[in-house]
Amino acid sequence: MLRIIKTRIKQKYRTMSYPDGSPPELPARFAGRPVVNRLNCKKDCDHCIVACPVDAISLSQETGGPVVDTGHCIFCRSCETACPAGAIHFSREYRLASSFRDELFVKAGSSEYPPAKNDLATKIFGRSLKLRQVSAGGCNACEADSNVLGTLAWDMGRFGIQFVASPRHADGLLITGPVTENMRIALEKTYAAVPDPKIVIAVGSCAISGGPFIDHPEQHNGAMNIVPVDLFIPGCPPHPLTILDGLLRFIGRIG
Amino acid sequence: MPSENLLRITNGQAIDHDCLPVIPFEEFSKIIKDSIAAGSRLSALPVWRPDNDGPLRIIAVLSRPSSGDLLLTASNLPDPWPSLTPDCPATHWFEREIAEIWQIRPKDHPWLKPIRFLHSHDTNFHETTTVGITDFFRITGEEAHEVAVGPVHAGVIEPGHFRFLCHGETVYHLEISLGYQHRGIERALNGGPGPRTIHYIETLAGDTTIGHATAYCRAVEALSGMMASPRAEAIRAIAAELERIANHLGDLGALAGDVGFLPTMSYCGRIRGDVLNLTALLCGNRFGRGLIRPSGVTWDLDGEMITKLINGLNAVDKDATGAIELMFDTPSVLARFEGTGIISPETAIEIGLVGVAARACGLDCDVRREFPYGIYRFAQVYPCTWSTGDCFARAYVRWLEIKASLEFIRQQLLELPDGFIAHDITPMKARMLTVSMVEGWRGEICHVAATDDKGHFLFYKVVDPSFHNWFGLALALRNQQISDFPLCNKSFNLSYCGHDL
Structure with missing residues (x-):
């Protein structure tokens, strides 16, 4: 018993002060929200579009420059490396989540980070959100970095957010993966088992769009094609900070 | 056995695939049985169709630890073929895979069921199957009952279906039915490499990004005659050992949680995160995405980063030692770990266990030492085994390996070779074949790749360690209390996505 107490003291208090304090330090090489600088684009250049392994970049009719779909992007930096003019680069902005699919598209002049607040979710789940x-x-990988939020460093329980064992006890689903045909029925049944009102959160490029597996006949190009999705959290996988930030902004716990 | 029937290669050596001896199936099957009886492991059993209308060709990749080489032999696969499983249980999962993909039958296979419930494949079949519905083993009688769980489980884990055949609280047998994570990776790899290939490899099993990416890059390097620099190989090994430490720490924490010992569970969850952050220091991603590429690595290490890594590792060492030794010194934990889920060394050899699960049965198998590759040819990792084959052994081997890996990384960081980290890529040669094996954190990862006339992948076979070990979990559960399943399951901690591909 004494040994347990001694070890407890040595392990110290480790829960981060975020969101009251500053967020935990991100690595120098972290790839966050892409930034497009249209002014640098050369005429008729399509290097970034060609370089993207998952076809997440298209040409904007409006700006004439590239648009990056962060809901599909796997943050591999191929476009950044391919661009001869430095028109696309990955910032260290971790706030990637949005409650609107459209807001995941980043083009020249896009805001620093997309909006994620959902008024109804704030009202109903703002102080308690149980997820299956x-x-x-x-x-x-997305599962692993969602699970991390339960560890004492992140401790999302302090916001009333918790993963629960039964869909009957849940307010919503947190889905990872592109939804394989082999998981479709299980997902539909789990969704049906969650009592109304309910929300769905898609975590990771796969769950939003199919990710690297997009258009494989074995899967469904993301959760949106099976169930309605209320919050999209991009990344491959998203950093735990990106997931937590998305959840907290969604239920109005932070601005 | 006559030597003209076998081809000897080393790990990561490429050969012209016309050199492969193609022998009658009876001899092929005898060679597999004899080699396994003599101490070799069946590392892969890939099948492909060389000509559109021709017969299927099967290759046996037998890894022979006693001499550190791989034996290859090939045959045309008859339909039906006489099953090897009754004499050689290590082939049983492989034969089920072949039957499912190619829609042909082994004769007298005792356990023939789909392993992935494929829905779509480029071959000529579309058998209507419903995932999780098959001819499961049954027991009947008074007080005999079945407990079915999954694919959606209570925790944040991957989907799989488990069926416990029980008598009272005792499990007589466990049926494991997978395939829920099947997303068509192996099919998509054929004809590559393309822009997505490396990303498929990095997401074969997200927690083994470094392991699989290293195996893939070494295969591509062999097929194109490239060589990564010693510096790149050292960085790859540092990343691989970080991956091992992070996953083992997570598992030890989860094992503590499964027996209700919350202090170690809480501490390990946090310390694992610190190790993932060290990987992110290398390449920006906590799982090592984007670090390992054919011809080398994408990010270099500088002096400041080395200091940061060493300080980080020292902190992990100190915190992990405190957290984990506390667990192993607690009698209530040991009472649950010891004697639970025992696999005997004989069974482990018979079913072809690999990695941590095999080392916990006292088998000293480790690709890093048996078939050394990359920097492991020059720097040894000391062996970590335990002999009891129970949950304790699987936990304790993990702890021994964490300590060995910490020491290995610190040594590598101090002696990091100079030189380039990558160079220009040359295309792969035509009609070549290679076998690339690495020791991932779960165990032996084996990739077998062959190129066609144009130097594209003719086939690309991935064998994740979980492929060998899932059946081990089923056997470990026999005569256990059903309530010990979470503990036994976590002590193996196998990959669903790495198996389902």
Whole structure:
């Protein structure tokens, strides 16, 4: 018993002060929200579009420059490396989540980060949000970095957010993976088992759009094609800070 | 066995695939049985169709630890083929995979069921299957009952279906039915490499990004005659050992949680995060995405970063030692770990266990030492085994490996070779074949790749360690209390996505 107490003291208090204090330090090489600087674009250049392995970049009719779909992007930096003019670069902005699919598209002049607040979710789930996680065909990295939020460093329980074992006890689903055909029925049944009113959160490029597996006949190009989605959290996988920030902004706990 | 029936290669050596001896199936099957009886492991059993209308070709990749080489032999696969499983249980999962993909049958296979419930494949079949519905083993009688769980489980974990055949609280047998994570990666790799190939590899099993990416890059390097620099190989190994430490720490924490010992669970969850952050220091991503590429690595290390890494590792060492030794010194934890989920060394050899699960049965198998590759040819990792084959052994081997990896990384950081981290990429040669094995944190990862006339992938076979080990979990559960399943499951902690591909 004494040993347990001694170890407890040595392990110290580790829960981060975020969101009251500053967010935890991100690594120098972290790839966050892309930034497009249209002014640098050369005429008729399509290097970034060609370089993207998952076709997440298209040409904007409006600006004439590239548009990056962060809901599809796997943050591999291929476009950044391919661009001869430095028109696309990945910032260290971790606030990637949005409650609107359209807001995930980044073009020249896009805001620093997209809006995520949902008024109804703020009203109903603002002080208590219980989630049932459904893993549907991804690589287990998004699951791992969602799970991390339960550890004492992040401790999302302090915001009343918690993963629960049964969909009957949940206010919503947190879905990862592109939704394989083999998981479709299980996901539909789990969704049906969550009592109304309910929300759905898609975490990671796979769950938003199919990610690297987009258009494979074995999967469904993301959760949106099976159930309605209320919050999109981009990344491959998203950093835990990106997920927590998305959840907190969604339920109005931070601005 | 006659030597003209076998081809000897080393790990990561490329050969012209016309050199492969193609022998009658009876001899092929005898070679597999004899080699396994003599101590070799069946590392892969890929099948492909060389000509559109021709017969299927099967290759056996037998890894022979006693001499550190790989034996290859090939045959045309008859339909039906006489199953090897009754004499050689290590082939059983492989034969099920072949039957499912190619829609042909092994004769007298005792356990023939789909392993992935494929829905779409480029071959000529579309058998209507419903995932999780198959001819499961049954027991009947008074007080005999079944408990079915999954694919959606209570925790934040991947989907799989488990069926416990029980008598009272005792599990007689566990049926494991997977395939829920099947997203068509192996099919999509054929004809590559394309722009997405490396991303498929990095997401084969997200927690083994470094392991699989290293195996893939070494295969591509072999097929194109490139070589990564010693500096790149050292950085790859540092990343691989960080991956091992992070996952093992997470598992030890989860094992503590499964027996209700919350202090170690809480501490390890946090310390694991610190290790992932060290990987993110290398390349910006906590899982090592974007670090390992054919011909080397994408990010270099500078002096400041080395200091940061060493300080980080020292802190992890100190905190992990406190957290984990506390667990291993607690009698209530040991009472639950010891004697639970035992696999005997004989069974481990018979079913072909690899990695942590095999080392916990006292088998000293480790690709880094048996078939050394990359920087492991010059820097040894000391062996970590335990002999009891129970949950304690699987936990304790993890702790021994964490300590060995910490020491290895610190040594590598101090002796980091000079030189380039990557160079220009040359295309892959035509009609070549290679086998690339690495020791991932779960165990032996084996990639077998061959190129066609144009130097594209003719086939690309991935064998994740979980492929060998899922059946081990089923056997570990026999005669256990059903309530010990979470503990046994976590002590293996196998990959669903790495298996389902």
